[in-house]
Amino acid sequence: MELTSRETWTLIHGLILGTFFLLAFAGGLAGLWSLRTDYVTEAGIAERVRRLKLGTTAMAIAAWLTVITGTWIVYPWYREALAGEDGAGCQGAQVPGDECSPRDFLLSNASGNTEDWHKFAMEWKEHIAWLSPMLATLAAFLVLYYGPALARNRTARLLVLTVFTAAFATAAIAGLFGALITKTAPIT
Amino acid sequence: MSETFDTRELHEIDRPTGPIAAAVLATGIGAFVLGLLTTLSEASTGIHDFLDFNTDVGPLSGKTILAVVAYFGSWAILHALWRRQNRDLRPILIAAAALTALGILGTFPTFFQAFASE
Numbered sequence: 001m002e003l004t005s006r007e008t009w010t011l012i013h014g015l016i017l018g019t020f021f022l023l024a025f026a027g028g029l030a031g032l033w034s035l036r037t038d039y040v041t042e043a044g045i046a047e048r049v050r051r052l053k054l055g056t057t058a059m060a061i062a063a064w065l066t067v068i069t070g071t072w073i074v075y076p077w078y079r080e081a082l083a084g085e086d087g088a089g090c091q092g093a094q095v096p097g098d099e100c101s102p103r104d105f106l107l108s109n110a111s112g113n114t115e116d117w118h119k120f121a122m123e124w125k126e127h128i129a130w131l132s133p134m135l136a137t138l139a140a141f142l143v144l145y146y147g148p149a150l151a152r153n154r155t156a157r158l159l160v161l162t163v164f165t166a167a168f169a170t171a172a173i174a175g176l177f178g179a180l181i182t183k184t185a186p187i188t
Numbered sequence: 189m190s191e192t193f194d195t196r197e198l199h200e201i202d203r204p205t206g207p208i209a210a211a212v213l214a215t216g217i218g219a220f221v222l223g224l225l226t227t228l229s230e231a232s233t234g235i236h237d238f239l240d241f242n243t244d245v246g247p248l249s250g251k252t253i254l255a256v257v258a259y260f261g262s263w264a265i266l267h268a269l270w271r272r273q274n275r276d277l278r279p280i281l282i283a284a285a286a287l288t289a290l291g292i293l294g295t296f297p298t299f300f301q302a303f304a305s306e
Contacts, residue, residue: 067252071248071249071252072242072249075245076244076245079246120297120298123297123301124295124296124297126248127222127248127251127295128292128295130252130255130256131218131219131222131288131291131292131295134215134218134219134259135215135288137215138211138212138215141211145201145203145207145208146201149200149202153197153198153200153201154197155193155194155195155196155197155198156198156200156201158193159193159198159281163215166288170292
């Protein structure tokens with residue numbers, strides 16, 4: 001049982017950082033939704049807000065680390081031009097390899113009709129992913145700035161929930177496409 | 189809208205709303221710049237090549253670096269300008285939502301590939 005350096009970084013990017021972000025969303029959503037003066041005592045609000053501040057800040061940091069590792073470490077391996085102008089390196093390939101990068105492989109249609117996995121899925125994933133850390137940072141800032149006032153200010157809470165959900169949605173699009181692309185054309 | 193999302197309530201805080209306005213608008217600006225650069229990179233070979241800050245990453249490097257600079261840069265400037273002020277958040281929220289929506293549109297492949305240069 002062994003992981004290559006590339007597989008390890010792919011794991012860190014998608015499975016550790018990405019999954020932490022996506023899973024932590026559920027906890028944050030529940031915490032924000034139930035942060036109301038009619039549900040929680042003053043002491044409870046103070047404790048919840050402290051946890052929300054930590055949680056949303058950690059999520060924003062995770063989102064930044066996910067896109068930075070994805071774009072600057074993993075993505076260059078995905079997009080290497082190895083197959084040549086005519087895609088000869090991918091002829092007969094069932095998976096990407098030393099002469100056929102994942103991008104080459106998908107565009108070559110060597111193993112079925114795969115080019116839209118690059119032209120649509122990867123093209124959207126690589127861009128929309130970067131909206132997630134900006135939105136997650138805004139959500140964290142709003143939690144830090146409003147603090148306990150979020151419990152009695154329904155509109156502020158709704159604003160944070162909207163931004164928070166938008167951060168999740170953009171990350172989910174990127175994460176889903178990332179998983180599906182990796183299934184079709186893994187980085188090895 | 190007024191029943192479900194009353195923006196006047198956002199001002200019920202014992203601190204200035206300027207920093208909130210700055211953070212919200214900066215997010216819209218960052219998203220919009222990313223979408224704009226994504227579409228411009230597809231439409232113009234010159235811009236595509238200019239955005240190629242790092243050859244391994246390709247033009248995505250320029251798009252994301254400039255979008256992040258626009259995001260944090262505009263946030264810093266707006267925060268410095270508005271940090272002690274109370275800004276009306278309703279127009280700021282509308283502008284930020286519109287900019288973010290345009291940013292998402294600009295990153296959508298079916299949209300930006302329609303501008304592909306020959």
